[in-house]
Amino acid sequence: MNYSLQFGQIAADVPYILSGAWPTLWITFVTFFAAAVLGLFIAMARLKGGPLASRLAGIWVTLTTNSPLFVVLFFLFNGLPNWGILLSPIAATLIAFIAISSGYLAEIQRGGIQSVRQAELDAAETLGMSRLQILRFVIAPHVIKTTYPALSNFFIFTMLGTSMASLVGVNELTGRAIEVSSRTFRSIEVFSLVAVTYVVLSLFASAALALVGRWLFRVNARMI
Amino acid sequence: MIDHMSALFTLGNMQFLLRGAGMTLLLTVIGCTAGLIGGFLLAYARGSKGTPTAPLRWGATAFVEIFRRIPFLVTLFLVLYTAQMIVPRAPLFWVAVVSICLLCSAYMAEIVRSGMESVPAPQIEAAEVMNFSRWRITWMIVLPQAWKVILPSAVSYMVMFVKDTALASQAGVFELMFAGKALANRGLDPFLVFATVLFAYFVISWPLARFGRWLEARLARRTHEGDRR
Numbered sequence: 001m002n003y004s005l006q007f008g009q010i011a012a013d014v015p016y017i018l019s020g021a022w023p024t025l026w027i028t029f030v031t032f033f034a035a036a037v038l039g040l041f042i043a044m045a046r047l048k049g050g051p052l053a054s055r056l057a058g059i060w061v062t063l064t065t066n067s068p069l070f071v072v073l074f075f076l077f078n079g080l081p082n083w084g085i086l087l088s089p090i091a092a093t094l095i096a097f098i099a100i101s102s103g104y105l106a107e108i109q110r111g112g113i114q115s116v117r118q119a120e121l122d123a124a125e126t127l128g129m130s131r132l133q134i135l136r137f138v139i140a141p142h143v144i145k146t147t148y149p150a151l152s153n154f155f156i157f158t159m160l161g162t163s164m165a166s167l168v169g170v171n172e173l174t175g176r177a178i179e180v181s182s183r184t185f186r187s188i189e190v191f192s193l194v195a196v197t198y199v200v201l202s203l204f205a206s207a208a209l210a211l212v213g214r215w216l217f218r219v220n221a222r223m224i
Numbered sequence: 225m226i227d228h229m230s231a232l233f234t235l236g237n238m239q240f241l242l243r244g245a246g247m248t249l250l251l252t253v254i255g256c257t258a259g260l261i262g263g264f265l266l267a268y269a270r271g272s273k274g275t276p277t278a279p280l281r282w283g284a285t286a287f288v289e290i291f292r293r294i295p296f297l298v299t300l301f302l303v304l305y306t307a308q309m310i311v312p313r314a315p316l317f318w319v320a321v322v323s324i325c326l327l328c329s330a331y332m333a334e335i336v337r338s339g340m341e342s343v344p345a346p347q348i349e350a351a352e353v354m355n356f357s358r359w360r361i362t363w364m365i366v367l368p369q370a371w372k373v374i375l376p377s378a379v380s381y382m383v384m385f386v387k388d389t390a391l392a393s394q395a396g397v398f399e400l401m402f403a404g405k406a407l408a409n410r411g412l413d414p415f416l417v418f419a420t421v422l423f424a425y426f427v428i429s430w431p432l433a434r435f436g437r438w439l440e441a442r443l444a445r446r447t448h449e450g451d452r453r
Contacts, residue, residue, distance in 0.1 A: 003309040066429040068387035071401055071422050078408065079415035156293070163295035167394060174297060187305040195294045195302060202293040 007189050013180045017193060021201060023172035027090075028159045031097040035158075036151070038098065039105030046110055057106070064103025070164050072096045077168040093165040101158060108154065112147035113139075141217070148219040152209035156202050163198075173197060228413040232420065237407060244403030245424050251389045251399060254321055256382050259328025266333035267340060268362065284333070291330035296388050299323045304395050320392040327388070331381055339374035340366050376440035383433045387425060400424055 010017075045057040077092040087095070116139055124134045166175035177194040181187040213219035269277075269284035291299065303323040307314035343366045351361045393402035404421035408414040 062430065063426070066383075066426045066433060067422055068390045068401070068425050070387070070390045071404070071418060071425060074401075074405075075415070075418035075422060079413075079418045082413055082415045160293070160295040163297045164391070166297070174295065177298075177301075188302065188309065191298055191302045191305065195298050198295060198298060199290055199293045203289075 020173035020176040035101035042106035112143040244400040247399040255324035259332040262329025263332025339370040379436035
């Protein structure tokens with residue numbers, strides 16, 4: 001055991017590695033919101049669509065939630081070029097992440113929509129609420145309250161998952177760590193720095209999500 | 225296309241992939257078993273009360289929070305390089321096993337904890353009044369009721385986890401995804417190879433997911449029947 005930790009040797013690369021948090025964050029945001037919208041449509045198709053639409057939505061959910069993201073990513077990035085479709089690393093990443101996440105987010109939102117009871121809707125109608133008012137004051141608060149914890153969990157999950165993008169060559173936090181560690185050979189230093197960065201980022205994200213939930217939607221989300 | 229297919233779908237290649245799938249299952253079972261045990265110990269430590277055990281409680285909380293917030297890929301690399309520092313030529317399989325155990329115990333700790341919290345507090349207070357030790361309360365009152373909540377969540381975590389093990393191939397561990405990469409590197413059509421690997425993961429994951437849903441529905445029904453009696 002003749003390895004001694006030398007953080008000094010990577011000091012010059014620290015700003016470069018840490019600024020990898022930006023690609024990580026924007027990929028997370030784009031993935032999460034695009035997949036959430038797509039997932040909402042899939043959930044609606046499953047619940048309110050015709051027999052064909054709801055069947056197709058069900059198949060999509062089964063396929064995406066049972067496929068490993070990493071393998072899908074490799075399939076898109078390494079498999080498709082043989083068939084003439086060349087995707088850039090970032091395009092492959094976004095397609096794979098949004099496709100897979102849409103299945104999970106559809107299931108979460110379906111659960112939320114189903115948890116609105118018919119009696120509540122009937123009551124709102126009896127009170128003379130318009131459809132828009134029902135959506136705004138009855139359905140939306142209920143759905144957000146029931147799905148918020150699961151959604152914020154999934155947000156953190158997506159953030160951690162984006163590290164896989166490094167394996168097809170996206171230069172985000174983990175990608176930069178791999179690059180610097182293969183240049184300087186200070187692997188443990190680099191990866192422990194990145195690990196701490198992920199912990200800090202996701203703690204901030206959890207705290208922010210809990211606060212947003214409390215102020216905007218009156219959800220009692222746990223901070224940690 | 226036909227040429228590519230006949231090159232890939234040979235008996236030897238399929239056996240190779242099947243061996244990989246076996247390793248994927250082995251890694252999953254090791255991870256989830258060790259995770260359940262480790263997760264229980266962590267949850268037990270986190271639930272302790274009083275000043276003397278405070279460091280234990282903080283330690284367990286820190287462990288769970290940290291390993292739930294590091295991507296598995298980064299954990300894997302960290303364990304890999306640390307192992308190589310301590311033991312030259314550390315066997316990759318054990319590197320994967322250690323990182324899997326770290327990840328699984330952190331996630332299972334939360335599942336076990338929420339299961340144990342689902343047991344009504346008055347029961348525990350009553351047992352405390354009767355001077356039961358904490359271990360006996362957990363063993364005789366909490367766990368017999370909590371397992372019905374823990375098990376379905378543990379199975380659905382297992383379904384997620386099967387897919388995470390694909391990352392172990394990145395550390396050079398032989399499993400399903402590694403077998404797929406090896407075949408693609410041998411010059412077989414990567415499109416077909418990874419499509420086959422995807423299908424193999426689906427074949428493992430889907431029945432497990434259905435089993436999880438069945439288990440959840442069945443245990444929920446039994447609990448409700450118990451309420452009525």
